[in-house]
């Protein structure tokens with residue numbers, strides 16, 4: 001496998017369902033793709049505008065102000081008090097880092113990359129690009145010998161599965177036994193809803209209760225796309241093991257993978273402001289509170305989804321049939337099969353639509369149930 005073998009972008013398969021949903025007389029409710037719909041907060045837009053004089057090359061490692069802001073954010077929001085600036089580095093959104101990490105770590109044919117059983121597709125893409133073998137496995141005890149890079153995603157896309165401190169500690173122990181880098185994609189960590197996450201923050205793989213006193217081999221990957229409505233800025237970062245961050249940095253310098261200077265400034269400002277993140281979370285909570293009961297009433301079961309940006313739902317039948325039923329109600333979902341072979345009967349509904357559209361979806365689901 002190589003970059004030449006990547007399949008067509010799978011979302012094309014959703015087009016007929018989009019057309020069917022768009023024919024609804026009251027219009028489509030598009031819950032398929034998790035692209036933010038709320039405005040970028042004013043404080044961040046102002047910061048971007050302040051930084052438009054960017055005549056010199058930006059720093060691949062990040063400006064001192066941004067690196068400090070990332071370190072402070074981990075201490076304040078993620079319970080990770082002891083990072084230094086050489087543990088952190090900005091990325092151009094996190095999708096590029098996810099797709100390129102096997103390349104940046106020098107992996108190749110014969111190496112194994114582990115990903116979740118139900119997974120954001122880019123983990124496998126990154127492995128395919130270097131010709132590595134992908135193994136989809138959630139249970140650390142079953143992570144195979146020969147694994148060089150292990151991806152976990154907490155809270156998960158699409159299923160909202162979230163790893164507790166104990167789960168993470170077991171994952172860290174196993175990754176160390178194998179000598180693998182453990183990369184935890186945590187981009188939905190601010191969106192905890194039910195179960196323990198109603199009262200406590202979703203833990204990071206860098207949490208001292210998890211690491212056993214050393215960050216060796218551990219990476220936390222985070223993005224501002226969702227928490228700060230910055231998907232268009234391409235604003236994200238990675239933190240953890242100074243040795244691995246250093247290796248990745250060297251490769252990124254050679255490849256020219258540096259976030260634009262104005263975006264680095266805007267990120268530093270965004271990371272220091274918790275207020276807009278709380279306001280955004282409240283918007284997502286409201287939408288979730290409307291959509292969730294309507295799906296249950298209409299006969300869906302919701303699995304996982306205790307945190308994150310999505311509801312992961314099933315009617316116990318083929319996902320494409322559920323896609324069709326929803327399309328006839330003017331609702332567009334994302335099909336489970338896009339996330340691997342273990343989710344043939346699930347669909348993913350994103351909370352990224354205006355409340356008025358989510359309420360329209362809920363009313364249609366309600367009517368279909370009665």
Ligand SMILES: Cc1ncc(COP(=O)(O)O)c(C=O)c1O
Pocket residue numbers: 034092093094095096098120153156157185187222223224225231235236
């Ligand atoms: C699990 C996960 N990781 C990474 C990303 C990439 O985010 P971005 O490139 O916007 O930072 C996404 C985006 O949807 C995601 O769901």
